[in-house]
Amino acid sequence: MPPANRWIVTGNFTDDGAVAWRRADGTWSRQIAEAGLLSDEPTAKALAATAIANEQREICDPYGIEVHASGDTIDPLTARQRIRANGPTVPLRRPDSGLSR
Amino acid sequence: MYQYDDYDRRIITERAHQFRGQVSRRLSGEITEEEFKPLRLQNGLYMQLHAYMLRVAIPYGLLSSTQVRQLAHIARKYDRGYAHLTTRQNIQYNWPKLGDVPSILDDLASVEMHAVQTSGNCVRNITSDHFAGIAPDELEDPRPYCELLRQWSTFHPEFANLPRKFKIAVTGAPGDDRAAVRFHDIGIRIVENAAKERGFEVIVGGGLGRTPHIGAVIREFLPKRHLLSYIESILRVYNLHGRRDNKYKARIKILVVALGVDEFRRRVEEDWEASRTPELELPDSEVARVSACFAPPRYESLPASATQLAGFALGQDREFGSWVKNNVVGHKVPGYSGVVISVKMPGVPPGDVSDTQLDSIAGVADRYSFGHLVVTHTQNLVLPDVKTSELPRLHAELCALDLGKANAGKLTDVITCPGLDYCDLANARSIPLSLEIAERFDRLDYLNDVGDVSIKISGCINACGHHHVGNIGILGIDKRGEEFYQLMLGGSPGNDASIGKILGAALAQDAIVDAVEKVLGRYLSVRESPDERFLETVRRVGFEPFKQAVYGETTETAAE
Amino acid sequence: MQIIRNRAITDDDFVHVPDGTELPEGKPIVTLSHYVKARDALLVRYPSLGVRITSDKLPSDVPELGRLALVAIEFPRFTDGRGYSIARQLRERHKFAGEIRAVGWVLRDQLLYMERCGFDAFELLPGKPLASALEAFGELTVTYQAAVDDPRPLYRRR
Numbered sequence: 001m002p003p004a005n006r007w008i009v010t011g012n013f014t015d016d017g018a019v020a021w022r023r024a025d026g027t028w029s030r031q032i033a034e035a036g037l038l039s040d041e042p043t044a045k046a047l048a049a050t051a052i053a054n055e056q057r058e059i060c061d062p063y064g065i066e067v068h069a070s071g072d073t074i075d076p077l078t079a080r081q082r083i084r085a086n087g088p089t090v091p092l093r094r095p096d097s098g099l100s101r
Numbered sequence: 102m103y104q105y106d107d108y109d110r111r112i113i114t115e116r117a118h119q120f121r122g123q124v125s126r127r128l129s130g131e132i133t134e135e136e137f138k139p140l141r142l143q144n145g146l147y148m149q150l151h152a153y154m155l156r157v158a159i160p161y162g163l164l165s166s167t168q169v170r171q172l173a174h175i176a177r178k179y180d181r182g183y184a185h186l187t188t189r190q191n192i193q194y195n196w197p198k199l200g201d202v203p204s205i206l207d208d209l210a211s212v213e214m215h216a217v218q219t220s221g222n223c224v225r226n227i228t229s230d231h232f233a234g235i236a237p238d239e240l241e242d243p244r245p246y247c248e249l250l251r252q253w254s255t256f257h258p259e260f261a262n263l264p265r266k267f268k269i270a271v272t273g274a275p276g277d278d279r280a281a282v283r284f285h286d287i288g289i290r291i292v293e294n295a296a297k298e299r300g301f302e303v304i305v306g307g308g309l310g311r312t313p314h315i316g317a318v319i320r321e322f323l324p325k326r327h328l329l330s331y332i333e334s335i336l337r338v339y340n341l342h343g344r345r346d347n348k349y350k351a352r353i354k355i356l357v358v359a360l361g362v363d364e365f366r367r368r369v370e371e372d373w374e375a376s377r378t379p380e381l382e383l384p385d386s387e388v389a390r391v392s393a394c395f396a397p398p399r400y401e402s403l404p405a406s407a408t409q410l411a412g413f414a415l416g417q418d419r420e421f422g423s424w425v426k427n428n429v430v431g432h433k434v435p436g437y438s439g440v441v442i443s444v445k446m447p448g449v450p451p452g453d454v455s456d457t458q459l460d461s462i463a464g465v466a467d468r469y470s471f472g473h474l475v476v477t478h479t480q481n482l483v484l485p486d487v488k489t490s491e492l493p494r495l496h497a498e499l500c501a502l503d504l505g506k507a508n509a510g511k512l513t514d515v516i517t518c519p520g521l522d523y524c525d526l527a528n529a530r531s532i533p534l535s536l537e538i539a540e541r542f543d544r545l546d547y548l549n550d551v552g553d554v555s556i557k558i559s560g561c562i563n564a565c566g567h568h569h570v571g572n573i574g575i576l577g578i579d580k581r582g583e584e585f586y587q588l589m590l591g592g593s594p595g596n597d598a599s600i601g602k603i604l605g606a607a608l609a610q611d612a613i614v615d616a617v618e619k620v621l622g623r624y625l626s627v628r629e630s631p632d633e634r635f636l637e638t639v640r641r642v643g644f645e646p647f648k649q650a651v652y653g654e655t656t657e658t659a660a661e
Numbered sequence: 662m663q664i665i666r667n668r669a670i671t672d673d674d675f676v677h678v679p680d681g682t683e684l685p686e687g688k689p690i691v692t693l694s695h696y697v698k699a700r701d702a703l704l705v706r707y708p709s710l711g712v713r714i715t716s717d718k719l720p721s722d723v724p725e726l727g728r729l730a731l732v733a734i735e736f737p738r739f740t741d742g743r744g745y746s747i748a749r750q751l752r753e754r755h756k757f758a759g760e761i762r763a764v765g766w767v768l769r770d771q772l773l774y775m776e777r778c779g780f781d782a783f784e785l786l787p788g789k790p791l792a793s794a795l796e797a798f799g800e801l802t803v804t805y806q807a808a809v810d811d812p813r814p815l816y817r818r819r
Contacts, residue, residue, distance in 0.1 A: 108803050112804075118800070119801060136768060136770075222740065253805060255805050255806075256801060256806075258777035259746055259749055260742070261742065262745065341719070375754050380813045
């Protein structure tokens, strides 16, 4: 079956700013694979708007994005969203190779 | 450096307390993210792709070793063990938790630091020359005036909701502007008039971003005592008349162009005449009080450096010799030198320093430089007051910390913004490019041969990497959902200010570093002599030879 | 309706009069365009008259300021900072002695700066709690720069 285009809702957790993905049951996950798939943009927008109205404590600035969904994989369409899903593509901290302590 | 008194301390501890209240109201849901956003921005707290980001203010880049140790502690305790030096002489943390930020601010306040107004539509960090106070070509130390402007702008009630951010830079070396004042919203040069009086030349409306622009002089000579009242009038005209309908047309440079320099000046002078009071004048006593904080340290009486430096440069240790040539700068006091610590090295995003490195650097500053350190807008560090005789020992210590690279001002001293790996505003990644450049050109001989050249990379048009004023500038763009890069040449931020010109069509990520190499190859083949720097060659021969080097082969092939 | 005036919660003795509505007894706040059209009649009828201006106007756009009891400055968005300069000009340049009131999108966290710029009365966005808003005034007790609250910069007070 060819990959289908779906929509999901994403934001950032208020507590630590980490990337958040809305599950189908309305809770929020840190893994994009757990995001609840929606059929179209208006549905995603409406859910994001509800979250803005009711879930300020949990989530900052939620919005909908389009994704390829195939089997268990959810793949965003843009580089920005892929990086949000997978983390920075560069080393996270400086190697202290010269320091021997 | 400036010594806080009780007033200064109370100001930042009250601010930290105020923000603690705002955070708890956010976490309790009493205020929404929309209402909280401008508040957290005015305390330097961004929301980026993966996390919050806290930008700590380092006024004109100057740090004490005590402060550096605290920055290391914060990286360790609240973040992921490192921090990032920015292109405006600040430092930022990429992974703080919202609930921890009030404690971070308390920890900063305990060493007289803060994150006030490092973001938001307000007056930001006042930046300056990273060799302020030591440069032989300096007319007068700009740092007291930076500090006076900092205090004036901190929690200024009238200018906390400007149309857009506002950046001020001050230089005290009229012959070589290392603070890029012509590319700031307000740029200030300390000058001397015909009567040998010192005052300020005031430049307004410079900037980068979507519409890069070199600032215009609106006041050729402003007597010192009028500094704050005059700057205030500029801000007021901007606050009242700057555009608020379009975020991309809201900087003061747009207003200056729209009104014309003469009309803009007229409005400033009109407001200044109507609103300046005797109280707003800077009394000599206050200038003296603040200047005293920047009095020279207890320099020893030493012989001049020249012979020693020459000996180092030509000595057996070629790495050390290169380091002396590239990273060590002249000092106005005989026997002393300024040292650039390059934090740039292969595998490390430019500007990143670890907590252990920061702790070690604090010790180095104590032992070699009266406990002082300066963050540069090229994302490096400066030890301002090192005894020339101690350079060999210092170099050895820095090498043991992975901080001894002899590439200051050279090809691999890249400056770059965080880009799409971190930043919510970016269109393309910038750090991978800088890593590839650092890796590919990590040969000392090649670096020295190519000589002085600045590569500046921005991941989007906001230009936080200052790509417009790089000798080689790279701008990441989004083309049909893919990352592409525009290459430009010929930018310069100083007195010879120029905005880089795009060379040709945007290049894919796997082609851009090749293109840089081709440009450098062309430079090496057409320069008049090894003494002709990259920028000079570009200005002499024009863009065509470089364009051909990068794009020309395709055309030739097609013609065949 | 309750407002904050001089750092206390009080009942509003003024009434906003949108264009086209009937003028009340008592103390009206009319729009600038209404005032400009009917200034003489309004000033004769109302010993305490207020005028509401939008943030694209300046004090110099308001004729006979000295005869007004109140100027209300509108904040279309809480991030629109023009009102701060307008209020300051009203107090300092034009020596306006009446009430300067912030109306529109006014939030607790703007009150301190607004007061320092010359505002002495505030209509908070509907639904926002007033009692806790008063705490905003005391949050920063030391100020560096001159403003309406004190024309002396800190360096003249140190």
